[in-house]
Amino acid sequence: MRMILTEKKSSALVWLALALISVFIDSPSCAVDAFSSPTVGTAAAASVTTPAAVKGNDRLLLNSTSKPLPKEVPVAIIGGGLGGLAVFCALQSRGIDAHIFESAPTLLRGSTGTGIMISENGMSALEAADRRLPDKMRGSGTRIVKQRIRVTDPLGAIEREIAFNMTKEQVNIGWSRAQEILASLVPEKFIHCGAQLESYQLVQKSDEGDDTTTDMVDVTFADGRSVRTSLLIGADGAGSAVRRVMAHAKNPKKAKASYAARYSGQLLWNAIVPTKDIQPLVHGTGEVEYITCGTDGQVVLTFDAGEEQTSWYLTLMEDYVKGAEGNALCPEIRTALEDNAFGGFGRKGVKKQLEQAFASWPVALACIHATQESQIFERRLSDRPALKDWTDPTCRVVLMGDAAHPMIPSQGQGTMMTWEDAADLAACVAPSLLKELRNSTQNDSVVDLSTAVRAFVSHRTERCARVQKFSAEAYMGSQSSKFFPLKVIQMLGRKRSMEFIKDGYQPILIPEKVGLRKRFWSLFQRN
Numbered sequence: 001m002r003m004i005l006t007e008k009k010s011s012a013l014v015w016l017a018l019a020l021i022s023v024f025i026d027s028p029s030c031a032v033d034a035f036s037s038p039t040v041g042t043a044a045a046a047s048v049t050t051p052a053a054v055k056g057n058d059r060l061l062l063n064s065t066s067k068p069l070p071k072e073v074p075v076a077i078i079g080g081g082l083g084g085l086a087v088f089c090a091l092q093s094r095g096i097d098a099h100i101f102e103s104a105p106t107l108l109r110g111s112t113g114t115g116i117m118i119s120e121n122g123m124s125a126l127e128a129a130d131r132r133l134p135d136k137m138r139g140s141g142t143r144i145v146k147q148r149i150r151v152t153d154p155l156g157a158i159e160r161e162i163a164f165n166m167t168k169e170q171v172n173i174g175w176s177r178a179q180e181i182l183a184s185l186v187p188e189k190f191i192h193c194g195a196q197l198e199s200y201q202l203v204q205k206s207d208e209g210d211d212t213t214t215d216m217v218d219v220t221f222a223d224g225r226s227v228r229t230s231l232l233i234g235a236d237g238a239g240s241a242v243r244r245v246m247a248h249a250k251n252p253k254k255a256k257a258s259y260a261a262r263y264s265g266q267l268l269w270n271a272i273v274p275t276k277d278i279q280p281l282v283h284g285t286g287e288v289e290y291i292t293c294g295t296d297g298q299v300v301l302t303f304d305a306g307e308e309q310t311s312w313y314l315t316l317m318e319d320y321v322k323g324a325e326g327n328a329l330c331p332e333i334r335t336a337l338e339d340n341a342f343g344g345f346g347r348k349g350v351k352k353q354l355e356q357a358f359a360s361w362p363v364a365l366a367c368i369h370a371t372q373e374s375q376i377f378e379r380r381l382s383d384r385p386a387l388k389d390w391t392d393p394t395c396r397v398v399l400m401g402d403a404a405h406p407m408i409p410s411q412g413q414g415t416m417m418t419w420e421d422a423a424d425l426a427a428c429v430a431p432s433l434l435k436e437l438r439n440s441t442q443n444d445s446v447v448d449l450s451t452a453v454r455a456f457v458s459h460r461t462e463r464c465a466r467v468q469k470f471s472a473e474a475y476m477g478s479q480s481s482k483f484f485p486l487k488v489i490q491m492l493g494r495k496r497s498m499e500f501i502k503d504g505y506q507p508i509l510i511p512e513k514v515g516l517r518k519r520f521w522s523l524f525q526r527n
Helices: 012-020 082-092 120-129 133-140 175-183 241-250 255-259 318-322 331-338 350-357 362-369 414-437 449-473 484-503 517-522
Strands: 002-006 072-078 098-102 115-118 146-152 158-165 171-174 191-193 197-206 213-221 226-234 262-274 287-292 299-304 309-317 377-383 397-399
Touching: 072 082, 072 213, 072 414, 082 098, 082 120, 082 175, 082 414, 098 226, 115 120, 115 175, 115 414, 120 133, 120 414, 120 484, 133 171, 133 175, 171 175, 171 309, 197 226, 197 241, 226 241, 226 414, 226 449, 241 255, 241 397, 262 318, 287 362, 299 362, 309 318, 309 350, 309 362, 318 331, 331 350, 350 362, 377 449, 397 449, 414 449
Parallel strands: 002 158, 072 098, 072 226, 098 191, 146 287, 226 397
Antiparallel strands: 115 171, 146 158, 197 213, 213 226, 262 309, 262 377, 287 299, 299 309
8 A cells, every 4th residue: 555645735644654653863972871972083983984074173073181170160061962062052152262171182083873853843943053054064964855655464565655755844864964064163273182071069259359159160181181161061961970960969879770771661773874875765855754564663774975875773672682482582682682792893793693683674684795794783773761850959950852851762762852952051041151251230031040040940841851751662663552542642643743843842932131030031931
């Protein structure tokens, strides 16, 4: 059964398809823990295919660990990924010179094997952060014009196929390319690599000319270097060191449980390869192919990632891999899981194992055959417990992005929520930071920095928690109820959630000259 539909004429069947398609993957991780950042210094990772670097950005590939740190900076951003770079751009566009402290020896780490989908909310966030960013992403990515979904049985036979044209903007791009674009807007003097956060301490600084004091944060790095800042932003991903230190300072007994990984039970393999290397072709220009394989959580996903690259993903549930009563359906993968050998790039034998597990799906086989084993990245998907409070007691330390709300990458919203955070955090704190840095008392209508940080957290927590929860529930290849009325209810619920995600973001717009405090707080009041 085959159907070609336009998005405007989409029926309930298309919404069912959208419920089945857990659209894109955007987490750039590469260890058994799904969120540790990949490095490209190993032999396996060094062979990863990656598009040419952004012109003028080769400087960022250099090791800058020997560069001395400034004694004091207005804002210290921990983490140089998509979140840290985006919030830097958002602050810079509002007159704040932040500094980025990245634990890796280089900022640009090459291909992570992952692509990201920039949906409407992501584009709105990029526009709010820095008006140059949307067009830069469009220039290197590809606009998706069509999505095709195939539903198969466990033996690969196609039961139905649904295709629909896209009328709303959606741009796909490689994770590493997006990082390069963001980094191209960051002056080198504001980037400090090899700076792994060890701890931070809240201190008070005496103000010159009077008896008042200002709250500050002293940040110490693993190599003994340190820096003082007015605001510390934890944008260091789901394995956040800032979140860990904050948790132990708040409640040492419950700290570990508050940032421990929660594994979803789903396994993922992915890579980015030149489209021309895949024969036969598995998608058209600007297209997405998504196949459910008749078994819960088993999916084949391929899409155009721009610059003549294809991003592909394969998923299996861990219970399915291990089999029942010790009869492993994928014994080599099960052994790797039990021996803690699973995770990262290029595990020996992974290519053959995937060929066996996906032997009934030609699209999967074409992708696997075109990919060197060293380029295949695998992970156990996980998130972290939801946080209601992203700050320390003084609100001089704040989390954002995956550090605050890491998500199962089923809906492609991890990066989108991170960019929303970046735009809104900068909008909230910039007026207060400028007032504090100028030591000005003239504009008393501008709220203090701690109040601005609290307003940001209050504004963002509910939306991010809802998207995080939905991303875990609607994992890739999750099967709907076989009872039709319940299936319809589930379908409509997912439709509402998807609309909330992509249409439910409005950037915070705070003018440079903020009026009364009441005007500021009104931005966060719910209708």
